[in-house]
Amino acid sequence: xxxxxxxxxxxxxxxxxxxxxxxxxxxxxxxxxxxxxxxxxxxxxxxxxxxxxxxxxxxxxxxxxxxxxxxxxxxxxxxxxxxxxxxxxxxxxxxxxxxxxxxxxxxx
Numbered sequence: 001x002x003x004x005x006x007x008x009x010x011x012x013x014x015x016x017x018x019x020x021x022x023x024x025x026x027x028x029x030x031x032x033x034x035x036x037x038x039x040x041x042x043x044x045x046x047x048x049x050x051x052x053x054x055x056x057x058x059x060x061x062x063x064x065x066x067x068x069x070x071x072x073x074x075x076x077x078x079x080x081x082x083x084x085x086x087x088x089x090x091x092x093x094x095x096x097x098x099x100x101x102x103x104x105x106x107x108x
Contacts, residue, residue, distance in 0.1 A: 030084070041092040046100070052090035056085055 003022075011017045041050065060078055067077035 034088075037088045038093065041095040041099075044092070044096060047093040047096040048090050050096060056089075059085065101105075 002019045004014065006018075007063075009018060044050065059079055063077045063081050064074035067074045
C-alpha cells in the first residue's frame with residue numbers, strides 16, 4: 001500500500017502516520033528475512049557456518065549501493081545491516097549449537 005510522499009504531508013499527524021506505516025512495512029520485511037535466516041541454520045551443519053565474512057561483506061556492499069541509488073546515506077544502511085546481520089549470526093550459531101547438542105553432536 002503506497003502512502004503519501006513527504007512533501008504531501010501538511011502536518012505532523014500525517015508525517016507520523018506515514019512513519020508508522022513505513023515502520024510496519026519494515027517489520028514485515030524483517031520478519032520475512034528472518035524466515036530465510038531461520039531456514040538457513042537448518043541447512044547448515046555447524047555453528048562456524050553461521051559467520052561467513054565474504055557473504056556478510058557482499059550483503060553490505062549491495063545494500064550500500066542500493067542506499068546510494070536511493071539518496072540514503074550508505075553509512076546509515078551499513079550500520080543498520082551490520083547490527084541486523086550480527087544478531088542473525090548469533091541466532092544461527094545458537095540454533096546450530098542446540099541442534100548439535102540435541103543430536104549428540106552429529107549435526108542437523
